[in-house]
Amino acid sequence: MYHKTLPYRIFNVANTIFLVLIALCCVLPVWHVLAVSFSEKAAADGNLVSLWPVNFTTIAYEKTLNNPVFLGSIWVSVKRTVLGTLLTLALACLAAYPLSKETHAFKARNIYAWLFVFTMIFNGGLVPFYVVIQKLQLVDTFWVLVLPGAVNVWLTILLLNFFRGVPKELEEAALIDGAGHFKTLFTIYLPVSLPALATLGLFSIVFHWNSWFDGLLYLNNKTDYPLATFLQTVIVQRDMSSMSFNPVELALLSQKTVRASQIFLGALPVIIIYPFLQKYFVKGLVLGSVKE
Amino acid sequence: MKRIKDWPFHVMILPSLLFLIVFSYVPMLGVVISFQDFKPWLGFTGSQWIGWDNFKTLFERQDSAQVIWNTFIIAGLKIVFNLVVPFIFALMLNEVRKAYISRSIQTLVYLPHFLSWVILGGILVDILSTDGGLINRFIMGLFNIDPIPFLSTGSWFRFTVVVSEVWKEFGYGTIVFIAALANINPSLYEAAEVDGASRWKQTLYITIPSLLPMAVVVGTLSLGNILNAGFDQIFNLYNPLVYEKGDIIDTFVYRTAILEGKFGLATAVGLFKSVVSMVLIVISYRLAYKLANYRIF
DSSP: OOOOOHHHHHHHHHHHHHHHHHHHHHHHHHHHHHHHHTSOHHHHHTTOOSSSOSSOOOHHHHHHHTOHHHHHHHHHHHHHHHHHHHHHHHHHHHHHHHHTSOTTTOTTHHHHHHHHHHHHHOOOOHHHHHHHHHHTTOTTSGGGGTSTTSOOHHHHHHHHHHHHTSOHHHHHHHHHTTOOHHHHIIIIIHHHTHHHHHHHHHHHHHHHHHOOHHHHHHOOOGGGOOHHHHHIIIIISOOOTTOOOOHHHHHHOOHHHHHHHHHHHHHHHHHHHHHHHHHHHHHHHHHTOOOO | OOOOOSHHHHHHHHHHHHHHIIIIIHHHHGGGGGGEEOOTTTHHHHSEEOTTHHHHHHHHSHHHHHHHHHHHHHHHHHHHHHHHHHHHHHHHHHTOOOHHHHHHHHHHHHHHHHSOHHHHHHHHHHHTOTTTOHHHHHHHHHHOOOOOOTTTSHHHHHHHHHHHHHHHHHHHHHHHHHHHHHTSOHHHHHHHHHTTOOHHHHIIIIIHHHHHHHHHHHHHHHGGGTTOOOHHHHHHHOOGGGHHHHOOHHHHHHIIIIITOOHHHHHHHHHHHHHHHHHHHHHHHHHHHHHHOOOOO
16 A cells, blocks of 8 residues: 555564553553462562462462452442443433434423533532432432432433434334334334443443442441442552451461452453453444534 | 324433432532531531632632642643543554554553553552552662652652553543544545655655544543543542642542531532533533534534
């Protein structure tokens, strides 16, 4: 396609190597933590571990996985992710359909659209939000993790744009057959939108799985924490009070290796599903592009 | 086309609207707290009204004014580098000839975007530690200097925050540019080839001008984020040693409200941030519309 001059070929090789190194840098920190988590206490504490475990041992993982608070938090996260995602998708579908109509088909559309969008532009801040949650008696309940975030305006807008791309002929055919709006939504738009819904579902799953701040703010018992919040207390705040160490363990375990195993286990779900679903995440970005 | 009744539309929107009213609009009314000396046990009606006093405190107190400045600097640097680095990276990636190498690189660089700052915070605090952290070990060995206090000195902290954020997000940021690059008409390159242009000249006169509109849109839209310096990241990386240069509006609000109990002041700071952000977002969206015909809905 263009002159393959010698300077260009040199540049090409150097460029490719440089980019590969950068790409490896993106994985390196996680790899290092993995190595530390499988290393023995003395080596980890002595800062001898770089990219490979020193004196391979699985004891850190045994300790972490046998912690009932850790296991319990996984279950809380699974519950909130499943319930939260289903709720978000259901609400998004219901709201995106009317919002995707033009004003001549649905007069109040613009008012509603602005009501939705305005919440993305302005909010009351942390304190008023906390007061509302408190007044609703949601503090220290499981539902505080699901209900406040139920409506995801950004996802609704993505879906709205997608619905606009659905051929009008499908809708007209349904209307001619006498279908009402609900029927049209469920029998025409939803089946067509399954790939888009899958992508939105993925975004929602990642959002819920990684959410840690709401748990920290509104829940007071460690046993109620979702995984992300539990990890925050252990990894960042270094609060190991949920685990007890007997003398044997103290000799063999280092806080560093236990923490490293928690970090890696926290990152693992994302690392596992990510390669398979990467193309959905990438597509999701262009899902909401407006057609001019 | 026959227009059938509207009411199903209203019914469909209703559930979402109810949630928005309860969890987004009602809290907006709570900004009244910023004009009060709010005590939770007295509530809205019982707390004393002090007018603009909280806002005066906000600008007069050394630490709260500093916090606003920190937020602008950190967010500003992030916006610039989160635009420039993906732009350049996309250009460089475009030159890689073998598709499987390019795809592998892309897969690896997207990954950090999906890791939470809780995880990354834990990792960074470990590898950036002055006491034997991986990075410092490497630097000390290579350059024979003292360990760098990445997370314990104010100025280094800002550097670390910006660099780690760019490291996390640049891969994902290249997606829009890669998509735009794929849309460039190949015949432009062929014509340039015929005219004897080198690859560099082609990049300068074809590739970059084709990408600039997208860069302008991305940049303009991120203006609205000038006050979002990254609560998640800073909260999980900071410590009292770096408050002076690293504390941002959101972390300040959190500490002032939750740890110090000064609800009125915290709400005032939050309100200030929300109002300025709102003005900037509106400006940025109007600009994006004028410059590139970009609409969100």
